[in-house]
Amino acid sequence: MSLLAARAATAGYGRVPAVADVHLDVEAGRCLAVLGPNGAGKSTLLRALAGVLPLLAGSILLEGRPLAQWRRREVAKRVTLVPQSVQLTFPLPVKELVAQGRAPHLGPWRPAAAADHAAVRRALEAVGLAAKAEVSVQQLSGGERQRVILARALATEPRVLLLDEPAAALDLHHQAELAHAVRQRLQTGVAVVFVAHDLNLALALADEVLVLQRGAVVAHGNPQQVISQDLLRRVFDVEGEFLCRADGSKAVLPRLG
Amino acid sequence: MTRVADLVVLSGLLTVVALTLLFGGPAITPAEAAKVLLGSGTGDAAVVVLQLRLPRLLLAMAVGAALAIAGAVLQSLLANPLADPFLLGISGGGAAAATLAFVVLPVASLALVPAAAIGGAAAATALVWWMARGPLGPSPTRMILAGVAVNAAASAAILVVLAAAPSPRLPGALAVTMGSFAGATPAALAWLLPYLLPPIVVLVHHGRDLGLLATGEESAATLGVEVGVVRQRVFLASAALSGGAVAFAGIIGFVGLVTPHLCRLVWGHDLRRLLPRAALAGALLCSAGDHLARFVLAPTEIPVGVITAVLGVPFFVVLLRRAA
Numbered sequence: 001m002s003l004l005a006a007r008a009a010t011a012g013y014g015r016v017p018a019v020a021d022v023h024l025d026v027e028a029g030r031c032l033a034v035l036g037p038n039g040a041g042k043s044t045l046l047r048a049l050a051g052v053l054p055l056l057a058g059s060i061l062l063e064g065r066p067l068a069q070w071r072r073r074e075v076a077k078r079v080t081l082v083p084q085s086v087q088l089t090f091p092l093p094v095k096e097l098v099a100q101g102r103a104p105h106l107g108p109w110r111p112a113a114a115a116d117h118a119a120v121r122r123a124l125e126a127v128g129l130a131a132k133a134e135v136s137v138q139q140l141s142g143g144e145r146q147r148v149i150l151a152r153a154l155a156t157e158p159r160v161l162l163l164d165e166p167a168a169a170l171d172l173h174h175q176a177e178l179a180h181a182v183r184q185r186l187q188t189g190v191a192v193v194f195v196a197h198d199l200n201l202a203l204a205l206a207d208e209v210l211v212l213q214r215g216a217v218v219a220h221g222n223p224q225q226v227i228s229q230d231l232l233r234r235v236f237d238v239e240g241e242f243l244c245r246a247d248g249s250k251a252v253l254p255r256l257g
Numbered sequence: 258m259t260r261v262a263d264l265v266v267l268s269g270l271l272t273v274v275a276l277t278l279l280f281g282g283p284a285i286t287p288a289e290a291a292k293v294l295l296g297s298g299t300g301d302a303a304v305v306v307l308q309l310r311l312p313r314l315l316l317a318m319a320v321g322a323a324l325a326i327a328g329a330v331l332q333s334l335l336a337n338p339l340a341d342p343f344l345l346g347i348s349g350g351g352a353a354a355a356t357l358a359f360v361v362l363p364v365a366s367l368a369l370v371p372a373a374a375i376g377g378a379a380a381a382t383a384l385v386w387w388m389a390r391g392p393l394g395p396s397p398t399r400m401i402l403a404g405v406a407v408n409a410a411a412s413a414a415i416l417v418v419l420a421a422a423p424s425p426r427l428p429g430a431l432a433v434t435m436g437s438f439a440g441a442t443p444a445a446l447a448w449l450l451p452y453l454l455p456p457i458v459v460l461v462h463h464g465r466d467l468g469l470l471a472t473g474e475e476s477a478a479t480l481g482v483e484v485g486v487v488r489q490r491v492f493l494a495s496a497a498l499s500g501g502a503v504a505f506a507g508i509i510g511f512v513g514l515v516t517p518h519l520c521r522l523v524w525g526h527d528l529r530r531l532l533p534r535a536a537l538a539g540a541l542l543c544s545a546g547d548h549l550a551r552f553v554l555a556p557t558e559i560p561v562g563v564i565t566a567v568l569g570v571p572f573f574v575v576l577l578r579r580a581a
Contacts, residue, residue: 052478076481087473089336090526100469104481108465156480 008058011048033202036212050081076104101155318540325539328513341514346407350381375500436509436562452501456494511569
């Protein structure tokens with residue numbers, strides 16, 4: 001049984017669908033990359049999978065049960081969405097923002113225990129921000145903020161991680177750190193779905209890719225086969241070259257300009 | 258640091274309690290006041306302390322606590338540091354409804370004025386939220402603009418009601434528009450507490466949810482907050498606090514803005530820690546403000562809202578500049 005599945009899922013804002021008729025299965029320890037041009041409905045799909053955007057049609061199943069039948073907190077313990085950004089209304093210390101990730105396990109009254117503090121510490125170390133635990137989030141750079149939001153999700157220790165463009169603001173070193181953190185979670189049986197514009201990140205991390213164009217699924221399958229010259233032309237309207245790495249895997253070099 | 262701040266607020270409150278009970282009109286000695294408070298005092302001192310000064314002091318403290326809590330939770334719920342019952346038009350909506358109720362209700366039904374104020378405050382809250390919301394949550398800028406619009410509409414409604422009010426009802430209706438604790442009586446306090454205590458319990462219960470909501474509605478939902486349910490409860494509870502405060506003490510601005518921010522500087526942003534401290538600090542601000550309001554231009558008493566505005570306006574300017 002899939003951890004998380006979409007069955008003819010259609011979601012959008014108001015009554016206008018931004019993504020329609022999506023079928024997918026997310027298995028434990030597997031990684032799915034969602035690709036597509038701007039406005040294709042990738043973030044909408046992620047929101048729907050997290051259950052924070054109501055569906056217009058179809059269903060999302062968590063451990064075989066429709067998401068609508070779950071209590072919000074029970075969903076949050078199992079599925080965590082890492083948005084591109086969150087509002088930083090107050091100058092919280094990094095540690096406190098990351099500790100919010102434990103909220104689904106604590107409920108309204110239970111104080112954080114040693115296990116919660118340990119999860120927060122592990123999450124901060126995974127994103128390389130342990131040294132900035134006491135710094136105000138408002139003093140961080142864009143990339144550091146993105147890593148704090150990721151750490152908050154890691155602190156939840158969910159079974160499914162949904163990442164919306166997690167590497168968008170990261171330098172090369174921290175992209176590698178992110179890939180390492182994702183691989184570690186995959187090895188422990190966590191399922192990962194991520195939205196990305198970087199096709200090489202999808203080729204490096206994903207077991208499966210799903211390509212959206214104008215809200216519809218146009219390709220779905222093994223990244224080495226799906227990410228092709230034809231896809232670059234048809235979906236992204238660019239030309240590109242494909243390189244073969246030493247390990248036999250593929251890398252793509254889009255032709256810009 | 259936080260322990261010291263706790264002690265400062267508590268000692269401040271005790272000082273204001275002592276000053277308010279002992280001074281203002283006929284002076285009462287500490288021994289007399291103690292006797293009255295312990296139930297053995299009689300004569301003028303007992304009347305002054307139990308019928309005049311203590312109710313006024315407790316009303317100021319209750320209203321200050323209510324406004325500070327309402328401000329703190331609205332700032333988190335709406336992820337907006339400028340949110341405050343006064344600036345968002347919630348107090349204005351409550352005042353408009355209370356003024357109307359004062360004028361149109363028969364004398365026997367005047368006990369319903371607080372309920373009307375809470376209804377007006379809730380309607381203003383719903384209106385502001387409806388105007389400010391977007392597909393991914395409310396916009397902070399639109400919210401402040403919506404507050405300006407609701408405040409303007411409430412002021413206009415109040416003026417119309419006052420212009421049409423029959424003269425015997427005018428003083429009561431006018432009192433709602435001017436913040437003051439002068440109308441405090443033991444009976445008023447007994448009426449006020451049921452309006453304040455249940456909402457405070459609800460808000461403290463949602464303290465952790467509110468901390469998550471300060472990072473945005475979608476972000477809070479991903480961490481397990483039932484956003485719609487929590488928003489509805491917090492709106493109703495903060496409308497009850499603001500409306501209750503308006504019905505018994507009129508419009509008092511900026512307490513809900515200034516107090517939570519000052520408390521956040523010392524006690525941090527966890528609302529389960531912050532709300533009790535904000536309540537005490539709001540109680541201190543309003544009771545000390547009321548004491549000043551009676552003594553700055555003595556024997557003339559100025560509205561306590563003037564004192565809180567003198568403190569609040571510069572603070573608001575600083576917050577605005579920092580946001581820019």
